[in-house]
Amino acid sequence: MFARAERRTLRVAGGLALGFVLVFAGAATAVLLAHAGGSGAPLFDAYTWRVAQFTLMQATLSTLLSVVLAIPVARALARQRTFPGRVWILRLSVVPLGLPALVAALGIIEIWGRQGVVNDLLRLGGLESPVSVYGLAGILIAHVFFNMPLAARFLLAALDRIPPEYWLTSANLGMGSGATFRLIEWPVIRRVLPGIAGLIFMLCAASFTVVLTLGGGPAATTIEVAIYQALRFDFDPQRAVLLSGLQIAVTGVLIWLLSLFARPPEEGMTAGRDIRRFDGRRRRLSDGLILLVFTLFTAAPLAATLVSGLSADFGRLTLDPLLHRALATSLAISFASGCLSLAIALPIVLVPRLAEMGNAGLATRLMARALPATGSLILLVPPVVVATGWFLMLRTFGETGRFAPVIITVVNALMALPFVVRVLEPAYSTHLTRTARLALSLGVTGMHRLRWIDWPALKKPFLTAFAFAMALSLGDLSAVAIFGAEGFATLPWLLFSRMASYRTADAAGIALILGVICLLLTLPSTAAERPTESPSADA
Template sequence: MLGTGEVRRGLAAGGASLAAIGGLVTLPTGALLALAPASSAGTLFDSYTLSLLRFTLLQATLSTLLSVALALPVALALARRAAFPGRIWILRLMAVPMGLPVLIGALGLIGIFGRQGLVNRLLAIAGVDHPVNIYGLSGILLAHVFFNLPLACRLMLAGLERVPAEDWRLAASLGLGRLSLLRHVELPALARVLPGAAGLIFMLCATSFTLVLVLGGGPAATTLEVAIYQSLRFDFDPARAVALSLLQIALTGLVLAVLSRLPAAEGSRGEGRIPRRFDGEGFGSRIMDTLAILLATLFLVLPLGAIAAAGLKADLLRLISLPAFHQALLTSLAIALTAGLLSLLTASGILTAQAAIADRRHPSPVLRVFGRALSALSSLVLLVPPVVLGTGWFLLIRPHADVARVAPLLIAAINMLMALPFVMRVLAPAFESHRLRTTRLAASLNVTGLARLRLVDAPILARPMLMALSFAMALSLGDLGAVALFGSQDLVTLPWLVYSRLGSYRTQDADGLALLLGLLCLALTALGTAGQRRQP
């Protein structure tokens, strides 16, 4: 049992986190709603807005279908081939796109599928006159598949790995063929994860910003979020920005409502250990599985290799010595560190309050409502995308102060909100395990307050908190969404510097800066996972 003082401090920390997140999300949303009747009623459902909505839904639907359909044979092949050479490294490779800054991934895809990319050079050698065009809908779909196929594959593989070993032995004893095994064993296992996985991917694609900004290719391939950015950044049309922001909130709210009714997409378990399989021993099956795994691996490796190859061709020493790089690096690190620390404080407050509520055998109705509100914070963060948040804060602050003065803090706060679900996912299991292990012992020894923090909590929770901080910082370092609204000559981050070089056709500089940004994010991720293998 926690002491009365610890319970009070935990509830106070949770209240502070709830108030901070609620204020960061509801204030800009309220500003958008307040401006809506006067400025956006006439533009909410005009032909242009409806075309944006149609394209947003179209590209998200097609991206989801392609990601899931192409991941399905890869997941089935990896599930069958537990002894496939390098299987564990292939699974680790599939985690790279999920942590890769989106802008860097887009540049890697341009290096392979762009006009001067590897694919078009090979087509030219083969005598094909019509090059592959990566810009427009085709490029957006290709990029979304690159980022979301690994996610879909890992989620489906996790579902297959949870099938009990007895089921595989029973199927083998019954002599079930390939189609019968798929129908009676594999598809039921996949059905438990596919709806949630598809819903999650649809949400990610519907709120995609950077990929559409870089690869959209014009008004015909523009989503709601990119149109919001363009309305403020280039047209300075707050009325249209408000209308599009409200429509985006309605869309994400509808998607989240549907997602809440779907089975949760579960993560991958362990390092891919699966029960022994007795199927797929035929030569044809082996060839098809090997081909599916190799093609998926090649699809992921080539853009990553293109990033490294193009970046190494740039004059990295010159880029590192540029004052613009120094300014962007310091700004990015300051914003990333601020966002990471804020996300740690906020997540710790939420988890401490949840522990205080869980410690009460019979919590009051008020505490139960408070606990549900804390659990819903991640959904509240997902409800309002970064560009919409930035739009609301821009409209809220502009009449009263210079937005440029508070832009760095706003960017850090928005990045904190975007990192919070990932930080919670890292910290929640560690906090819960630590609470179950130490609460009674610490109470029996009367170790409370700062003494408990120093002697009990810090030694155990330091490693997961370092991991969460490194992930949050890497996510903030690679973000282009928030800084796209507030970036200026005086506020330049590394992703904004890469994007500006790309926009001014200084492609080689953009490639070199992208490589440096990727290495920095990789170093942060490696720092967060350092020593993980040595854990018991």
């Protein structure tokens, strides 16, 4: 599978990747533990309990709403397979995945805010009390905006795996909608639902930007936002450390619970016919209404962001030197973090293949077991927690802003690592199965193998992973919120600062620039994809 020189290179690269991630995350964790050891402050005081309770409550409500609303959307898309515009609805459901949370929050404010479209319609209907987008309501709207399309795509992929013979049999038996759901669709949905719900719950429990922007005050604060407030406003490192420990504990319990539901989806026997749903004709009107509401809910914040962004004074914005520096800083950090994430991901993907060879040593087998866990380490220790540890460490050396670009680059690279690995691993696995033995038998190794065999086949997944890593880094606010300093700013930090100072026109223009860049990075690689496979619970 690999030549001797390639095996040696992979072992060295695997050791470097493993050591780098463990040292970087371990140093931050060690600093947090050291500060916690010298703190006499109680962990579970009234404030901490309130923050923890709100974190779990909003995550639970967000998950329930996202999943419950996604089920009828997925069923409608599964039933109506040929109507014009279906492919555009599927593509629209991808957009929130590549959109920075801060940009989406600005669009949600335009639609659901006090002067937004929804409240204008309510006032026309005679209701004087507007819907408040700040607080729990705004957080739930934003989380549903991001996660309901994600859940719908996962559920649709599961429904598309139902053997076509089932639908032919249900039509021959004259089964109604209720029987079809109970006997055919629900058993499939029930198998994948725990994994989908668990993934969404973990994303909502670790939400930072949405809560920071739409929380509206101390009553709506999650653990990660409380860490940021403890450092940036109260400068209470002890409380930040204790909250970081609580965040790690909550995330660890969630990952453990998700692992309990990790199981491959069951596949039914099929002759491989094309899927034909005979029950869609009777539900065209109701399915059309469901998909119309879904499209309006998803597209409205995007359209509002576009309209408000186009109304900004771009002539003045383009001459703003702070915008120039923020854009250059963001692009440089995102490019560097994308490269670093790929460099760490490659050993994580390839070293386990070495362990499958018969002559693999003990060190190689141990490294092959440790590296996949390393790729998901950032899920256990969230970016805000890692950034907090390094902030506390570096402040002893002076101004932390000097170290901000390097730390933010590494944190963003680790944040993108789980997604990069999940893009590269299946592509590399298939490619090696098809070509590795033939390339080795022909003596094509090293750079020649990379140039003539690996790169042509893997260019698309590589570029997809790199573009997605860049987009995640470009739109991230969590790490820069900890290290943000005078003279150092990224586009998300500049956008957040303009929103906080009520310069809404400038914020809208910056949001449009940031959103367009991120969508250009992510849409080409995802827009034409088939619906995503349903995740196992540990995705």
